[in-house]
Ligand SMILES: Nc1ncnc2c1ncn2[C@@H]1O[C@H](COP(=O)(O)OP(=O)(O)OP(=O)(O)O)[C@@H](O)[C@H]1O
């Protein structure tokens with residue numbers, strides 16, 4: 010009896026939660042194939058039976074001029090900025106994290122833990138506080154409205170995340186591994202690249218995932234620091250909006266924006282569950 | 292392959308504390324080239340700290356580390372060319388067993404052919420040959436420890452091989468085998484070996500010289516015979532030998548040792564300074580004999596207990612308020628109750644304030 014109740018509750022909860030997660034996608038998927046007429050006739054889900062599917066919403070995204078807003082260029086820009094900033098943040102963050110985890114720094118009263126907190130404090134501040142300084146700095150260097158400028162700003166945003174994740178990861182790798190490597194003849198840098206780094210792959214993957222998600226989804230800075238020459242995907246998607254809300258193309262663009270993250274999530278999930286995470290040490 | 296000298300070494304892990312606790316108190320110690328040493332002491336006495344100071348993983352708070360009279364204190368670990376085996380297995384899990392064993396040679400740019408030859412040799416020695424291509428991750432704990440040990444043995448030009456309780460997880464038969472092989476390597480390459488353990492049998496069977504430590508201090512350095520026959524402190528007497536040494540309070544009166552209600556002559560050559568207090572007589576259980584009649588060296592006692600250990604028996608005899616233990620051959624005759632115990636004078640050690648009194 011208890012068991013049945015428990016199972017019932019469990020599956021109800023799972024059902025509610027999954028519909029919560031899945032239904033918006035379903036809605037977006039069906040909507041993207043509708044026309045203005047299809048949308049006004051209430052919530053319908055089955056194509057051909059309930060509404061006449063159309064590819065108009067999708068075509069708009071790749072069409073230039075006239076009735077179309079091309080999101081191909083923003084898509085590419087977004088990828089370049091996100092991947093570039095993520096890679097650089099990962100490289101710098103991993104090195105910084107190794108230093109913070111293994112060596113003791115002291116600058117007056119500032120210790121390792123303070124440096125660590127300083128990194129994360131960048132993310133605690135509301136973004137608006139950073140927006141004006143970023144704007145002024147980029148303006149000074151003539152980097153407003155450019156891919157390079159955005160990459161620099163995104164590194165400032167992603168580096169703390171990468172560092173934070175990796176410090177934690179390195180702290181969980183036994184120091185004896187480093188010590189053993191130095192006994193075996195590596196200097197600290199050799200020990201890092203030959204022994205510690207290969208063992209940290211799961212941590213790097215997780216940190217990388219965070220960087221990609223945060224970088225890809227950022228709207229605020231992409232919006233403030235670009236005007237006409239450069240446009241990132243989230244800004245382009247919002248720009249689709251006009252006097253008549255084009256639900257169909259908005260839905261289609263939302264789907265293509267989440268697609269890369271979904272694909273990465275699947276790949277990473279495979280990687281993490283295939284035992285790469287297990288027993289990296291000892 | 293060098294003489295290692297620890298000169299005025301002391302170490303604390305809390306240098307900023309007002310009254311720091313010293314893991315190692317000031318000590319001078321020389322490890323001779325090619326010797327086999329055992330570092331024996333209870334948990335937390337500073338054995339690992341000592342090894343880490345030699346290998347450079349820990350920088351001593353005070354003092355110098357000299358290799359062949361050259362100051363190496365400021366040299367980083369890789370430059371010291373020390374092989375060290377840690378207390379618990381450390382393996383590089385993403386590498387195969389073979390790569391694990393070869394790693395110290397790869398780091399030091401040993402040519403490939405030579406590398407493979409050495410790895411095969413060590414694998415043979417440790418019975419790992421059929422596991423060479425396996426990933427190290429998949430091995431059991433004892434096999435991982437063997438790999439740890441193997442990485443220590445794969446270089447034969449090291450300054451010294453330091454082993455921190457390397458065989459704790461290995462089964463006894465294999466343990467014995469490996470200790471024998473280590474001895475052979477020592478003879479073959481004249482490699483200085485330091486073997487940390489808190490098992491005295493292991494120390495006795497492996498080492499030519501045993502260094503006994505307690506609470507951050509070296510209490511005695513000597514051959515297994517020295518430690519057994521003339522422990523420098525009562526601590527060594529308790530710690531080495533099984534059962535432990537007998538210690539009985541005594542005083543000097545009438546030129547005789549007043550002990551447990553009886554009196555025996557002071558052993559010759561012993562000078563006991565006037566006013567010496569806390570005098571204790573120490574004697575190994577195997578050196579105490581049972582007597583049938585009164586003699587100069589004997590005391591009256593009562594047999595309390597007999598314990599059988601197979602190849603020997605331990606008899607506990609009460610002598611007034613003191614208990615004496617005797618280690619006898621299995622078939623030895625034991626009187627029912629009252630007896631005489633004989634303390635041969637050449638086997639007696641005297642301790643004042645737990646320190647052995649010099650004997651000429
Ligand atoms: N990294 C460290 N930080 C602070 N204190 C330490 C550290 N390592 C050891 N100690 C302390 O120093 C003392 C000596 O430790 P050490 O590890 O050298 O003992 P040990 O003889 O190797 O003991 P065991 O037989 O348990 O391995 C201990 O009191 C220990 O608590």
Ligand SMILES: [Mg+2]
Pocket residue numbers: 338339340378455
């Ligand atoms: Mg130890």
